[in-house]
Amino acid sequence: MAQPMTTTLTFDAPAAGAEAPAPRRRVADDTALLKAAAELTRELSAANPRIYWADFLTSAVIGYAALIATILAGSLGWALAFAAVSVLALYRAESFIHELTHMKHSTLPGFRAAWNALIGVPMLVPSFMYEGVHNLHHAKTRYGTSDDPEYLPLALMKPWTLPAFILIAALAPVGLIIRYAVLAPLSLLSPKLREAVVARYSGLVINPEFRRRPAEGEAKALWTKLEVAASVWAIALVMLVATGVLPLRAFLIMMGIASAVAVLNQVRTLVAHLWENEGEAMTVTAQYLDSVNVPPPTLLPGLWAPVGLRYHALHHLLPSVPYHNLGIAHRRLSAVLDPASPYFKANYKGLPGLMGKIARSSMTRGVRR
Template sequence: MDTPMTTTTLSRAAATPTARVRIADDRAMLKAAAELTRDLNAPRPAVYWADFLGSVAIGYAGLAVAIAATPLWLTIVAGVVAMFALYRGMSFIHELTHVKHASLPHFRLGYNIFIGVPMLVPSFMYEGVHNLHHARTRYGTSDDPEYLPLALMKPWSLPVFVLVAALAPFALIFRYGVLSPLSLLSPSLRRIVVERFSALAINPQFRRRLPEGDFRRQWIAIETACAVWAMSLIALVATGTLPLRAFAIMMAVASGVAVINQLRTLVAHLWENEGEVMTVTAQYLDSVNVPPPATLPALWAPVGLRYHALHHLLPGVPYHALGEAHRRLSAVLDRESPYYKANYVGMPGLIAKIARSTMLPR
């Protein structure tokens, strides 16, 4: 689906400049970003742990209330609270791929215990994958696991892209509860499982490499825990030990988390690149910030994801420092700087922009 398409009109080229015109790097912006944020690169463990554990506690408490509640309204309200809180907790998987683990001792373990295994989204599904998205010569190309030219595809591709995410929790149960144990009996199946079903990627052409060394040992330990949990969940439901109502609520919350994340992914970029290698500035302009005063992004783009374009400029800055980095750059850079061109108001306008792009003739 991400095969490059041919531009047919000059108007189309003008409509999507980041995809059609070679954008030179803006040296002033890049220099300011580097120099003004040198003191912001150190993660603060107390902030990470408090934020993460607080999100987990609220999320599972909300889920418990949703399952135990009798009034439908309370089930819905508690389920929504659980959904957003667990989504925030799951979003820390993004930080795991950027922060040096020595700076956050045992945080990977904590993530996998409280979120990765219970929600079947272990850390290895992003580690070794997301860093490719930030590789200078991979972003926006067919080698980028997290990129599709959605703005250049058919209009129906957008709702399909979002709605298919609702099935993710069921797919993950099947992947870990069925495919993981079966793959022990078949090397060929094992290769398929690792290459195609072990990454949080949206590019269907992406194939991840087989893990090696310490990462492989870590992978096996975490995947074993996921498989045991998934098989146990299947057995609990099949035997009636876990009531269907409780299971349905759990799946509804998990599906909600997946759909919110997919919506956030949809508006994280403009998706206008056709496979060309892009400059850092072009990558920035193809990405999205939704800074204050907008408030809703704090829910649907948590843990620094509201500064996604800025994150592509400064991938080493921890999430809790991105707001300060944005304030510093906004105070210094001229209003004509491309820095401001990646700032948007919110999700509806971004979805409309991408949807309109899919309807243009090409």
Template sequence: MAVIMTKSVALDLSAAEGVTPAPAPAARVRLSGMPDDRAMLRAAAELTRDLHTPKPLIYWSDFIASALVGYAGLAVAILAPAPLVAVLGAIVAILALYRAGLFIHELTHVKHAQLPFFRFGWNALVGVPLLLPSFMYEGVHSLHHARTRYGTDQDPEYLPLALMKPWTLPVFLIVSVLAPIALLVRFAVLSPLSLLSPKLRTIVVARYSGLQINPKFERRAPEGELKTQWFWQELACSLFAIGLLAAVFTGVVPLRAFAIYLGVVAGVAVINQVRTLVAHLWENEGEPLTVTAQYLDSVNVPTPGFLPYLWAPVGLRYHALHHLLPGVPYHSLSEAHRRLAGALEESSAYHKANYPTLSGLVRRLAANTMKVRSAG
């Protein structure tokens, strides 16, 4: 992909209720070499000391309810004779399973001793049935938060999308539609074959074992506890994938039901990919950034409203705040935001990462890629 590098990054925050007015689109703020906002970092640490403990009841009830609603929607989509009811069931399934699936993000940050058996429960109810085991995120996502890796070519979850050509955005979304097919191939075909070929196994581990968007990133082989978790999760997913395909080929699972399952998983992947588009501004040129610069390259959408709870659930509408405080559980992020927004002056960097809408962020990203085309 052709990438045009620029020397600065634009920040355009739109005025909205509860959101600090933004500078005009023409205003430029250099991220490279930006010093840290010490007052913001100090306030973030001091004002949220009591918010770092996850509440198991909230996690379990939210996750289980989301999963059950999702599978109920999937059952309706498969069994309903009326097309409209089936479509509504599929929509419910996509949104609910999307929410349940996003708890994989919490798994990478929470201390497992504080949420006993949650990883196992998540993998059993969602990770294996959707072929998204937690090992594909654990050990990968933590690198995205590494101080010297964020936004560089060593970050598995970063691409300078705003500095790429316009066609990269639709390609980025189209790829997600193929996710369920790719996952079936990964676990039903590549996993068994890789047991017979050490060379193929090396490739599978490095290239096809992480939920990453950076094509340059290669994963290292797992060690310690993660190696054990990886083995059992991959085995479970392989057996599920092989069993599902065998059931389809033998007629036990009707093609229609299989197609709906694939469509729901694809829908979950597409919504997540859209959310990923607006999780950051994607304007870093590949250089290591300070914590403040990383925060400003990330996005909060704190404006009250129903839609953010659908497209950025489980605390992900506070994605910039999460980069500032990755140890705060999702159910405490809104309170952390309330405290920081009230305590910090308008001149603080904290207010400059708050945006009003998803659509505005998508338009911003698309407009930046158009500038790259003009420059090219």
């Protein structure tokens, strides 16, 4: 799951006289890996409604209960403790937007509506901001190219872009309120502004060059309903604060928790891939190797990469497998594949090592650009 809106990061042109980087060797598809992934996971594509509903509803209830507890806490210590619980729970609940883009909605009737009602609209990230966008990231001919809305060669860019990439996410809640409380209503009066809002400010993307096309048919109807709901909520929120009905302190706590959720997701996004592709089309195996798994026995990835996101590389091999079956798929493949298989080269131990790897690449390769 990428971040709201678009970043202001841009590609750095090579310095005059700088040595051009050596071309990367094209990675051929590993037929044994692709065959094993397909054959060993055929029956794992069915989603379990009980797991989805229980996990999502529990996360949402805990997240909002902890948010209220943070606002009502009588001491800073308790407030920070409740805030941490709220951030992690709401982050997990919000991460189900990734599942919405891959699931067959007929198998989980009402789930998308419930997610939007409890998380999408209140958090100002309705599902249309990801549906119709994230699927482009999985297109074989788009991944890692300039047409991929969720890709930037961060490991090859200037070192300062990495902290900027994370810190800019802290402003996401403010940007979303502006997008829905101000730009959406104004865009009804200006076709030109509406075109810009749809193309540039209606997707959870990180590629600043990406421009979204207008939705059509049923997707357009759903978009309209959700955008109206999000705009009404954003305007109401601003009015409640302006009139004093919602205390400023409570509003700032809400914004702080939403900001922390966005930053946590941006950190997770930073280590979801190695970000080493410079725009050329990649084979499926190359896409897998440019992506990241953080499998057990480490436990912390379950918090910062929830709802199956710890198996992000495997997800690129098996995008139709629901999150609760990715662990099973990982164990099956690990048990049968040769130790020299590329499959194991996408497995990493944890967040610090991944961030260090990307930072080192930026320091050594990005500074030459």
